[in-house]
Amino acid sequence: MNQLASRWRGLGVTLVALVTAGGLVACSSSDGTTGGSTYTIWDPYPQFDDSSNWVKLLSDCGSKAGVTVKRTAFDTSDLTSKTLLAAQQGNAPDVLIVDNPVISTLAEAGVLTTSDDNKLDTSAIDQNLLGAGQSGGKTYGIPIGANTLALYYNKAVLQASGVDIASVKDWASLTAALAKTTAAGKKGITFSAIGTEEGSFQFLPWFWGSGAHLTKLDSAEAVSAVTLWTDWLKKGYAPNSAINNTQTTSWQEFATGQYAFAENGTWQLANAKKTGFEYGIIAIPAINGGTAAAPTGGEFVSVPVQKTTSRYAVSQKLVACLTDSDNSLTTTTTLSYIAPTAAVQAKQVAANPELKVWVEAVGAAKGRTGDNLGTKYPKISQPLWTAMQAALSGSATPQAALTTAQAAAAAATK
Structure with missing residues (x-):
């Protein structure tokens, strides 16, 4: 999520594999209808x-590549379906910036070229971040930045509680705290x-921090993670409202100044400064200590398949420009992201020491x-x-809920 939780795009909302006919109009000019010197970029x-600095950067990158950039912005929930439809019509944008979980959907649909195809240099990118854009052993683009989750805490509440x-x-x-x-x-x-x-x-x-794996939802480790949350609700350590909380409403609860901790993301930093109380941030701990792997949010810059392959050379220049070290610092600051390379992360922390914990959290994170x-x-x-909801509401034990979940996941992924 890059600035407001309401605009949070780490989720991807839905990974749509089917395009509904009608109502979606592609507006790319990558087929050459507006001239070979115009290149289209779609972003969320x-x-x-x-x-904005973002749009100015797009224009600057176009100028450096000797072309005009035509930029179109979409809500995250619309971008996937519009991209699939445009590709089906042979009219995909030249450069696509899309939420990282969507990459595998578009790659499987044959919409994206690989980084090798376009000779995009990914050698400096943190491997755990690059993994979110990989499918079938191939990489489809470059992460523009990443965000993740950590624990905000209210210093006054903790002090008053000893x-x-x-x-x-x-x-x-x-839990003792x-x-x-x-x-x-x-x-x-x-x-x-x-x-x-x-x-x-x-x-x-919490799931990954227990040592659990998504291929085995009903493991003992997974049960321990669900049990942790259900116990917190039973003992009154967490509110029953958590069952229906979005990240926005959860943050609003923390902003009242009554809570010791809140799990939330990098995108709340600006809001944290507006709370009126002193806060701190720690990484989410794993069950036996250390930093738990949290999921990454953030987008990848990729190059969709084109009918005219000669366009790829300029597209590569645009992607390289958007993701080079100098521009990466501007981009990640604008989008409230942590940079995908160690060199730029160091610059971010030097400029804002508060980002150190986020750099550490992103370093331990991984793609969904x-x-x-x-x-x-x-x-x-x-x-x-679904299992989480069943356990937290008390309609099933953590073990029973996860046993049902594993059966459903196994059937769906055959």
Whole structure:
């Protein structure tokens, strides 16, 4: 998510593999209808107008490549279906910037060229971030940046509850801190467990932090992660509202100043400064300590398949320009992302030391479609969030809920 949680695009919303006929009009000029010197770029940033640094960068990259850039912005939920339709019509954009979980869907549909095809240099990119754009052993583009999840905490609440944040290193010590805050009459932790991809996104650090794998939803490790959350609700350490919370409503709860902790993302940094209380940030701990792997949000810059292959040379220049070290710093600052390379991350932290914990969290993060899951991921994620909802509402035990989820995921991914 890059600036507001309401514009949060780490989720991808839905990974649509089918395009509904009618109503979707492609507006790419990549077939040459507006002349060979015009190159189209589609992105998911409608919040940025022509006066923004983002759009100015697109124009500058076009000028350096000797072409005119025609940019069109879409909501994330529309961009996938419009891209699939445009590709079907042979009218895809020259450059596409799309949410990372969608890459495998578009790659499987034959919409994207590979990074090797276009000689895009990915050698400096952090491998855990690059993995989100890989499918079938091939890489489809370059990450423009990444965000992920961590724990925000309210310093005053912890101090009043006698909690030293340095003591929070694993699940047991975090739970002990929640017990202290609630015993002191404060509130514990708020998060989003809504029955959508947003809920799965928030649960994954705990799921992966337990040592569980998405190919085995009913493992003992997975059960321990669901049990952690259900126990927090039963003991009053987390609110019952978490079951229906989005990341936005969860943040609003934390912003009241009553909660000790909130799980949320990089995109809330600007809002954190507006809360009126002192806050801090720590990485989400794994069950036995260390940083849990959290899912990555963020987009990839990719080059769709074109009827006229001679266009690829300029497209490559545009992608290279958008992702080079100098522009990467501007881009990630504009989009509230952590850069995908160590060199630019160092510059970000030097300019804003508060980003250090986010760089560490992104370094431990991984893509939801990684582990060779690709387009299987959404078929696993839905049973997972369904199980979460069942366990948190008390309609099933964590074990029973996850046993059902595993059966559903196995059937869907055959």
